[in-house]
Amino acid sequence: MTIPLPDFWIVYFSIFWVLAGLTATPPVLRHKGYPFLLGLLLGVVVGVVSGAVFMLLLALAKPVIDAVGNAAVGTVIVILVAAGLIIAGLGALKNFIPTSGASMTVAEGAPHTPVGYSTRVDKVHPNWQAAQSIRASVVIMLAALTLIPVIWMGMTAFKSRSDAVASPPKVIFEPTMEGFISLLYDRRQLNEQQVAEYKQRDDLDWKDKVMLERGQAITGQSDYVKRLKNSLIIAGTSTLLSVVLGVLAAYAFSRFNVPGEGDLLFFILSTRMLPPVVVTIPIFLMYRELGLYDKYLGMILLYTAFNLSFSVWLLKGFIDEIPREYEEAALVDGYTRLQAFIQIVLPQAVTGIAATTVFSFIFAWNEYAFALMLTADTARTAPPSIPSVLGTGGIEWAAIAAGSLGFLIPVVLVTFALRRYLLRGVTFGAIRQG
């Protein structure tokens, strides 16, 4: 009798059941008047047992999966049914636990079953708490599943060239910096004699030594370093420009009666919806005439325009939230409009400006289509050049992963820093997080 699941899922579901048992059992037992620690201990047991029952059910259901025909659909159905059965079984079993001395019986007249999402009394009901624990366990496991590709990328970045393309994929490996070095430096393949000669030299630093293991000598910085620099310059300058222009326009839209305001804002946002490929054809011709093709200035102007609509909308949302009374008081005190704007509004809007800056920077940093079509070498940014990090004989996956990782870490940090503003960011400031 075999469990019809790949090894990965056996581990995955085992973790899930232990997690669910561990978190769902204590509130139920506490309600019956037992100490918390006993709940935890029993929780582990419940988790392990329900995991084992789950696997047993799956193994027994093999004929059902075969009967469904499609293995994937059959397996999913069987998994859902088995999980449902186990949870229902545990729920029924719970009623047979005898109550201990100091049990927290539900007060006379209070609801005995959950009545709804929000009613306060039902949130202390053990059924609700256990259900919530199971929900939380499901979410945690799903989050882990979501992160697997990202983690895999991080691992691959530290693999050696052969480990990165090993079949079956290696989960345990010896970490090396090869990927990063291949990404950042140009190398030259050496023959055995040259390797021996190189080994005699004592002016080698750690990078040279790592590459020498592979029979390669570092000859200089790779193009990728230049591309990263370009990315920084272009994304940085265009972000600065779009935020400065954006804050001015947003202030005007927020505070003054601009004729045709709705239409103008609509127009500004609609420019953001244009597909890059559509805009690029005429811009390519225009830039060729003006000599802006493959130039910093051209890319900066384009990215500024691309981010401007976003920054105007997002900043308008933030400025709308600053009470007008502050400025009105300042105006009464003799400030001019400009002074009031600079000394009163800007300091108040600083969080909004920071969030907008970071979002704009990320968009420019991630941008690929424009850069691919409008740059060749001098102004080429990093995203279109990661795919072309090819080694001698095959794709250097470790190098690509290293490039991706270097590219992703700032984005991940930013996601955490901006988590309160993410919703605003992705909806152009129209929707606020509670």
Next chain:
Amino acid sequence: MSHVNTQAFSGRRHLSDGRIATFFIMPTLVLLILMNVFPLFYSLYLSFTDYSVIANESPEWIALDNFEKILTTERSRYWHNFTVTGQYAVFSVGLQVIVGFSLALLLREKFKGSGIITTLILIPMMLSPVVVGLFWKLIFDPSKGIFNHIIYMNPTAGDQWLANSTLALWAIIIVDVWMWSPFVMLLCLSGLGAIPDYLYEAAAIDRASSWFQFRRITLPQVMPLLTIAILFRTIEAFKAFDLVMGLTGGTPGDATETVSVRLYREAFLGKFKTGESSALAYVVLIIIIAVSNLYIRSLNRMREG
């Protein structure tokens, strides 16, 4: 003291509010008109010509011939690309709504650490699509990648996702769902958080079933935000370029060649059919403008409501 005040006052008069508004808004409008509106008019003109960037001939007016090549069934060279894009849009947006909404329901009631979990789930959304596509290419690799090792009992006999013309599109859809379900989740969460508690209390008093509560309270209350999410993702799906280029580049054959990828190939790679691709660009543009119109309208309704 009063003297200073008068001066400031006259200074303010000097730069009237209306003028400040003009000064503040003008740079933005000028830049957007230069970089977006002007190019679009230029390519509208080009779409009626047979211009090619690499040919040394000036554009020749061929009226609607380009559009005929795109839109009429007998002559269309692009029907396949529209079908691929349509399939991709329908399936990926549909799945994103299902996955995103379920995630939001699971995350609705806060628990210890739910904030961190939410943020972790949101990470894929912020990544660069081309880098994501490129990396999933390794993950989908039948022997070196982890995808087949996770999905199949016998990985070596598993499918070659990116080499099979039906599965390649599904591979892109899977990655897109992975990346963008969190977006739908984020919007749904915000919608769920805004539902007033008393609606559920009233329903509970009337002994409404939880299915009834879901259908008559939760769903209609989340609908406006879900609409925004669907429209936004639909627009993005029609623009699909980065992810496809990173993952398949349109291969195998032209099985995953979305309109944008085809457009890029026609306009830039070797062929340089500028006139014809401008016409194709305009067809795409009209579709997108129609959807974005709906999108911006619902955003506005949200902002005012």
